[in-house]
Amino acid sequence: MTMNSKNKPALRTWLKWAALGGVSAINGYATILMYARAEYAFALLTLILTALGVYVFARKSTYAHRYIYPGVAGMILFIIFPLVYTVGLSFTNYSGSNQLSFQRAQSVLMEQSFQTGESYSFSLYGEEGSYQLALNTQDGWYLSDPIDLKALPESLNLSLAQQPSTEAAPLKTVIQNRQQLSALVVSLPNGDHLTMSGLRKFAASQSLFALQDDGETLINQQTKQVYKPNWETGYYQEVNEAGQFIGESMSPGFIVNSGWDNFTRIFTDPGIQGPFVSIFIWTILFSALTVVFTLAVGVVLAQVVSWEALKGRGLYRVLLILPYAVPAFISILIFKGLFNQSFGEINQVLQGLFGLSPAWFTDPFLAKTMILIVNTWLGYPYMMILAMGLLKAIPDDLYEASAMDGAGPLDNFFRITLPMLVKPMVPLLIASFAFNFNNFVLIQLLTNGAPDMLGTSVPAGHTDLLVSYTYRIAFEGAGGQDFGLAGAIATLIFLLVGGLSLLNMKFTKLDAE
CATH class of the missing domain: 2.40.430.10 (D-maltodextrin-binding protein, MBP)
Structure with missing residues (x-):
C-alpha cells in the first residue's frame, strides 16, 4: 500500500507533463504552419494561449488558476482577439480587392x-x-x-x-x-x-512583368510601361518619367495602413455620412422605443396575471410566456408572412374591414412600425417575468395606506407600483437597450434593411441598424467588400455599447448604495 501511494503521484506527474508536452507540440506545429502562411496574428494568438496554459498548469504556485484558465482563454479567443483584430482592420484599406500582402500581390502579377x-x-x-x-x-x-x-x-x-x-x-x-x-x-x-x-x-x-532590382518596380515586357506600388491606395499603378502615378490601378491590390481615413469617410463622405447619421438615430430610437413598449406591455400584463380575483391565472401566465419560449427566428419568419403585402393575413383583414393594404416592406415609416411591433412581441415576456417577481416584493402596507388616503388603482400604479418596479429594473433596462442596439437577427430576417436608401456610396436601408449596416458594408457592397470601413463602424459601435455598459455599472453601483 505504501508503494502504491508513492507511485500514484509519480504517475500523475508523468501524465501531466506528457499531456503538456503533447499539447505544446501540437500547438507549436500549428503555430509554425500559420506563420509559414503569413497568418501572423493567429500564430501569435496560438503561441500566447499555449504558453499561458503551460505556465498555469506546470507551476505549483499557479496551479489553482487552472479552474479559471478556460474562461480566460475563451475571453482572449472570442472577445479580446476579435476586438483587437477588428480595430486593427479599421485602420487599413482591407477590402474585397485589397486582401493580399504586398509580396503575395506582387507574385500574382509576376505569374501573368x-x-x-x-x-x-x-x-x-x-x-x-x-x-x-x-x-x-x-x-x-x-x-x-x-x-x-x-x-x-x-x-x-x-x-x-x-x-x-x-x-x-x-x-x-x-x-x-x-x-x-x-x-x-x-x-x-x-x-x-x-x-x-x-x-x-x-x-x-x-x-508579362519583369521585377527590377529595387524589388518593387515592375516593367510590362509587352508594352514597356513602368509600374510602381502606390502605398496610399494599395495598388500597383503606372508611373510617368517624373515618377508620378498615372492611369488605372492594377488588381489585385494589397493591404496598406490607411490611418484615420475610414473614420474620416464616415463623417465626410456624403454617401456615407447621411445614411450613417440616419441609421444611428433610428438605432437609438428603435432601442429606446423597444424598451419602453416591452416594459409597458410587460408591466401591465404582470399586473393582470397577478390579480388575485382573476381565475385561471396560471394558464394565462403560461400562454403569455410562450413567445419567450419559441425560438426568435421562428416568430420573426411567421410575422414576415403575416405582414406580407399581397398575401399576408394582416393585410387581408385590414382590406376586408377598412379597405386598407399597407405597404409594410416598401414604406420606410410602416417598415419601422412593423419592426417595433414584432420586437415588442418578442421582448414583452422577459419584462413580464421580471415585473411578476418584483411585484411580490412590494409591501402590501403601501397599498393599504394608499387606500386609506382615498387613492384609486391608477394612483397606486403610477405612484407606488411603477416607481417600485422601475428602480430595480434600471440596470436590466439598460442591458435590454444595449441588446437591441445590436439586434442583427431581427433586421436580417424580417426586412434585411429594406427599403433601401437611394444615392448612397455603400448599401444602406431605412430599417438598418448600425450592426446590420456594418454587415452589409462588409459583405454586400456593390463596389467590393469594404472590411476596413465596416471595422471602423464596428469600432464606433463597440465604443457606444461600452459606454452603455459603464452607464449600467454606474446605475448598479448607485442601486447597491
Whole structure:
C-alpha cells in the first residue's frame, strides 16, 4: 500500500507533463504552419494561449488558476482577439480587392504571361499511364517520349517525327490533367520553349512583368510601361518619367495602413455620412422605443396575471410566456408572412374591414412600425417575468395606506407600483437597450434593411441598424467588400455599447448604495 501511494503521484506527474508536452507540440506545429502562411496574428494568438496554459498548469504556485484558465482563454479567443483584430482592420484599406500582402500581390502579377510566338495544336496519343505529346507545326509533327500524366517532369523535349497512327486521346483526358499540363514546359529542337495556352494549344510565352532590382518596380515586357506600388491606395499603378502615378490601378491590390481615413469617410463622405447619421438615430430610437413598449406591455400584463380575483391565472401566465419560449427566428419568419403585402393575413383583414393594404416592406415609416411591433412581441415576456417577481416584493402596507388616503388603482400604479418596479429594473433596462442596439437577427430576417436608401456610396436601408449596416458594408457592397470601413463602424459601435455598459455599472453601483 505504501508503494502504491508513492507511485500514484509519480504517475500523475508523468501524465501531466506528457499531456503538456503533447499539447505544446501540437500547438507549436500549428503555430509554425500559420506563420509559414503569413497568418501572423493567429500564430501569435496560438503561441500566447499555449504558453499561458503551460505556465498555469506546470507551476505549483499557479496551479489553482487552472479552474479559471478556460474562461480566460475563451475571453482572449472570442472577445479580446476579435476586438483587437477588428480595430486593427479599421485602420487599413482591407477590402474585397485589397486582401493580399504586398509580396503575395506582387507574385500574382509576376505569374501573368503573354504569348510571344505562334501557337500550335497538340494531342495526346497512347493510353493511361503512357501517353505521347504531339505538336502539329508547319515543319511537321513533333513527338515526345512516353510520359505518365500523373508524374510529369517540369520540362519535356520534343523531336521531329511522323504523326502517330493510333487514335488521339479525347478532350476529357486533357481536361482531367489540365493542371499538370499547364505547368509543363515543352522544348523544340530550334530552342523554342512552349507552354499550354489553351485546351488544344501550346505557344511560346513570356512573363508579362519583369521585377527590377529595387524589388518593387515592375516593367510590362509587352508594352514597356513602368509600374510602381502606390502605398496610399494599395495598388500597383503606372508611373510617368517624373515618377508620378498615372492611369488605372492594377488588381489585385494589397493591404496598406490607411490611418484615420475610414473614420474620416464616415463623417465626410456624403454617401456615407447621411445614411450613417440616419441609421444611428433610428438605432437609438428603435432601442429606446423597444424598451419602453416591452416594459409597458410587460408591466401591465404582470399586473393582470397577478390579480388575485382573476381565475385561471396560471394558464394565462403560461400562454403569455410562450413567445419567450419559441425560438426568435421562428416568430420573426411567421410575422414576415403575416405582414406580407399581397398575401399576408394582416393585410387581408385590414382590406376586408377598412379597405386598407399597407405597404409594410416598401414604406420606410410602416417598415419601422412593423419592426417595433414584432420586437415588442418578442421582448414583452422577459419584462413580464421580471415585473411578476418584483411585484411580490412590494409591501402590501403601501397599498393599504394608499387606500386609506382615498387613492384609486391608477394612483397606486403610477405612484407606488411603477416607481417600485422601475428602480430595480434600471440596470436590466439598460442591458435590454444595449441588446437591441445590436439586434442583427431581427433586421436580417424580417426586412434585411429594406427599403433601401437611394444615392448612397455603400448599401444602406431605412430599417438598418448600425450592426446590420456594418454587415452589409462588409459583405454586400456593390463596389467590393469594404472590411476596413465596416471595422471602423464596428469600432464606433463597440465604443457606444461600452459606454452603455459603464452607464449600467454606474446605475448598479448607485442601486447597491
